[in-house]
Amino acid sequence: MLKPATAARIAGGALGLAVLGGLATIAMPEGLPGAPAAAAASEGYDRTVSPDAVAQQEVLKADAILAAAEAGLNAAHEKGQQVTIAIVDRSGSTRLVLKTENAGPQTQESAERKAFTAVSFGQPTSALTEGASGDEPNLSDIPGTLFLAGGVPVISNGTPIAGIGVGGAPDGAIDEEIARAALHALETYRD
Template sequence: MTHHTMTHTKKRLAATAAATALVVGAVGVISAQAASPAAGTTSSGGATAGTDPADRNLTRSTHLTVAAATKAAQAGLDAAAEEGQKVSVAVVDRNGNTLVTLRGDGAGPQSYVSAERKAFTAVSWNAPTSSLAGRLSQAPNLKDIPGTLFLPGGVPVQSKGAPIAGIGVAGAPSGDLDEKFARAGLAALKQ
C-alpha cells in the first residue's frame, strides 16, 4: 500500500467515524428530548452537567402534553360559557408554539389571535399579562415585541417555578373576565 493510499484510507476512516458520531449524537439528543425529565435536572427544569461529557451539550425542558393543553383550553371555554361569554382560549408551549386554540361559538374574529398573543406573552415573561400591562408605562417599547399582547387574560403554567406553557383568553368584555377564564384553565391542570 502506498503512502498516498494509506493517507486517503485514514481520511475516509476519520470521516466515517465523524459521521457515525454525528448520527449517534443526534439519536442521543432525540432520545433526551423524548425522555421524561430525569435525575440531573434543576428545580427550574433546566439540566445540570452529568457524568457523561456529552450531557454538557444538552438541555432538558418540561412540556405540557397536548391532552393537558386541550383540557385547560376546554376548561377556560366552559368557564366562559357558564357566564354567557363568547371567547377564544389558546395554550402555547414554553417556546410560544401554539398547542391548542379553541374558538367558542360566537366569539369575535379578533379573539383567536388575541388569545394566542396573550398566552405567548404570559409564558415569555412567566407572569400574568394583567401584571405585565403595568410595565408599559415604564417601558412603552415592550408592545413592539412581535407576537405579544399586554392586555389582561394570559397566565403562565409553571412547573417548579419555571414557565412551561401559557394560557390566553380573549373575547370577554373585560380583561379581568378573560384572566378569570384563563385561571379556570390553569386550575383544571391541577385536578
C-alpha cells in the same frame, strides 16, 4: 377519528410529507418503525450527541392541554362569553386554539398574544400592563406581545413552561378568569 386531511396535516408536520408527481412520500426520522436507519448510519449520522449538549425541558402533555381548554370552555359558557382560548409552549409556539361558536375573528390573535406574553414574562398579563405604557420604548414594543388582562403563565418547578391566553370577553378581567379556570384544571390534573 381524524379526517384524512387532518391526518395528512399531522403526518406532514411530524414526518415530512411530500407530494411528488401525484404520489405522496413520507420521510421518516431515524428510530421510527420503517425509518431508513441504515442510510443514516452510512452517512455518519449514527453518533449520539454528548448528554452535556442536551437540555431536558418540561412540556405539558397533550391530554392535560385538552383538559385545560375544556375547563376554560366550560368557564366561558358559564359566564356567557364568546372567546378564544390559546395555549402556547415555552417557546411561544401555539399548542392549541379553541373557539366558542360565535367568537369574533380578532379573538384568536388576542388569545395567542396574551398566552405568548404570559409565558415570556412568567406573569399574568394583567400584572404587566403598567410597564407597557408611555411614550418611551417599553415592553409593549416587543413583537407578539399584548399587555391586556387575559393571559396567565403555567409554572412548573418555578419556571414558566406554557401560557394560557383568552380573548373576546368585553373586559380583560373576565378573559383572565376564564384563563385561570383553565390553569386550575392543570393544577388539579391527574392522568
